[in-house]
Structures are given as structure tokens and as C-alpha cells.
Amino acid sequence: MQTEKVIDHIVNWLKNYAINARMDGFVLGISGGIDSAVTSSLCAKTGLPTLCVELPIHQAESQVSRAEEHIAQLKKRFANVSDVRVDLTPVFESFRAQTPETMDETYLDLSLANTRARLRMTTLYYFAGLHKYLVAGTGNKVEDFGVGFFTKYGDGGVDLSPIADLLKSEVYEIGRLLKVPDSIMVAAPTDGLFGDSRTDEDQIGASYDELEWAMKMQAAGMKNSDFNGREKQVFDIYMRLNKANQHKMVPIPVCEIPPNLKN
Structure with a gap:
């Protein structure tokens, strides 16, 4: 892959799309994983305002620290990057408290995991509406078009998908050139939706x-x-x-x- 040219292509595509849509910038969730790190870096390189949002829900400390490390270094490199943290844990717990108990818990964990993703999507669109931004998706090709490893109307609810034609290995290749922190480059991929240490490979x-x-x-x-x-x-x-x-x-x-x- 001609990595530098691919990066330039995506950055130009993002910028042109935003300009043609008459939108002012981008917003996306930062998870501490490679996909959101690469996507946010690509958005930042457009020169348009890029809002990085942390959306923890009972999040593992390692994921939180990686997200914070990435956002900090991105803000040092790009003046157009800003960030905000919205702790959705109380919202999630309030939702759980209002739902009726279920006798059959076969799909309860999965349903709650998808609920986390959808709460995050709703929050991203709140900020998108406030600032006239586009919600940038972070799904790669294997997740989006191979095994469907995403939540419909959760992390799948976006305005545009800049890395959805890249395989996971290609995302890592771009990540190295974009100076994504080593802590993210070596971390085992995880969606972080179950409140435990299970990885994507564990699930799939x-x-x-x-x-x-x-x-x-x-x-x-x-x-x-x-x-x-x-x-x-x-x-x-x-x-x-x-x-x-x-x-x-x-x-x-x-x-x-x-x-x-x-x-």
C-alpha cells in the first residue's frame, strides 16, 4: 500500500466532503483503540475543527489512559483539535434502573452492550448538532463489510466512514505513519462494551x-x-x-x- 498517498487521499476526501456538505468540522468518539486514533488523526490533518469525545461507561482504566494519551498528543500537534469528556456511566445505570427485569437473560449482556454504543452515538450527534460537525465513523473494512462487528445505530450510526475501505492491517500501517502512540499500536483490539477485559478476538x-x-x-x-x-x-x-x-x-x-x- 502507498501509505502516504492513501493518507493524503483520505484527508482530501474528508475535507472536500465537509466543505461540499457545508459543515464546519468533525466529531468522533475516542476509545483508546487504533481505529479511533487513526480516524481522529486523519480528521485533524484536514485543518478543520476536530472534536475528540471520551465517552466512558464503566470503562477499563487502560482504555481510558490510552484515549487520554492519544488526545493529548493530538492536541499538541494540531491546533484545530479539541476534546470533551462525557461520563455516560450514570446515564447507562439510570437506563438500566428504568427497564423491567427479564426472566430470560440469554441476550441481556449483548443488549446492554449495544445500548452503550447507542448512548455514545446519541451523544456524538448532540455535539455534531451544536457545532455543525459531521460524525466520523471509525469502522474498518473487516468490521463493517466482513463480519459486521459493530452496533447498528451505535458505532454504525455515522455521517461518513473514512477508513471503511481499509483492512485492519492497513489501519495499523497508517497508524504508524501518523505517529499513533505505541500504547495503542500494541494494545489488543477491544470494543470495551462489556465492562470486562474481553478482546475482539475473544468475542469473534x-x-x-x-x-x-x-x-x-x-x-x-x-x-x-x-x-x-x-x-x-x-x-x-x-x-x-x-x-x-x-x-x-x-x-x-x-x-x-x-x-x-x-x-
Whole structure:
């Protein structure tokens, strides 16, 4: 990958999109992970106002410290970067207190995790509305179009997606050139939505390198029967998630009414 040229391309795309949309800048959530670090750096390089928002909800201290480290170094490098912290923990707990108890808790943890992501989305759009900013998405290609590893109307609720055509390995490559802190570069990817130490790999069952391989195999028309051992297992995981999460990757279905029924 021609990393420097890719960076310039994304930065110009971001700036031109904002100008054409008559918007003044960008806002995005900073998690302490590589994707939000790279996206915020790209937004900052446009020269347009870039608001970095910390949105902790029972967040692990390591994630908080990485986010703070990144924001601090970004503000030193770019005068157009500002930040704000909104602790959503009380909001989340208030929501939980108002919801009825459920006898079947099979999907409770997942539902609450998605609720965290949606509270964050709502907060980002609050700031976007205040400042006439665009909400910049932080999803990469594997997450957004491979396994659908994001929350619909949560971290998937954005105005534009600057890194969604980049594989995770390519995001890291760009991160190195953009001087993303080492603490973020070496941290295990995690969505931080469950209030524990589980990583993305723990949840998915495969690493991003493995998922990238499976995504390329799918594009090449390969089938499950073409593999064995760990490759077969990874390809199964990828294809299962890719199929199950199509509802996140395709446009919302619209029930089209036949013309003769409208006459």
C-alpha cells in the first residue's frame, strides 16, 4: 500500500466532503483503540475543527489512559483539535434502573452492550448538532463489510466512514505513519462494551489477520470444503458472521407497494 498517498487521499476526501456538505468540522468518539486514533488523526490533518469525545461507561482504566494519551498528543500537534469528556456511566445505570427485569437473560449482556454504543452515538450527534460537525465513523473494512462487528445505530450510526475501505492491517500501517502512540499500536483490539477485559478476538473467535485472510478467500470464491484444520475453522467463523450480520451491511429493506394497490 502507498501509505502516504492513501493518507493524503483520505484527508482530501474528508475535507472536500465537509466543505461540499457545508459543515464546519468533525466529531468522533475516542476509545483508546487504533481505529479511533487513526480516524481522529486523519480528521485533524484536514485543518478543520476536530472534536475528540471520551465517552466512558464503566470503562477499563487502560482504555481510558490510552484515549487520554492519544488526545493529548493530538492536541499538541494540531491546533484545530479539541476534546470533551462525557461520563455516560450514570446515564447507562439510570437506563438500566428504568427497564423491567427479564426472566430470560440469554441476550441481556449483548443488549446492554449495544445500548452503550447507542448512548455514545446519541451523544456524538448532540455535539455534531451544536457545532455543525459531521460524525466520523471509525469502522474498518473487516468490521463493517466482513463480519459486521459493530452496533447498528451505535458505532454504525455515522455521517461518513473514512477508513471503511481499509483492512485492519492497513489501519495499523497508517497508524504508524501518523505517529499513533505505541500504547495503542500494541494494545489488543477491544470494543470495551462489556465492562470486562474481553478482546475482539475473544468475542469473534479469530484474529483480525485471520479474518482478513478469510475475507480474501471469500472474494476469491473459495468454499469451506477447500480448507481443513484452523483455516477451515476460521473460514467457518467468518462466513457464519458474514451471513448473520448482512442486515447491518445492506440498506434497510423497504416494503414496496405495487402500483395497482395504490390506485
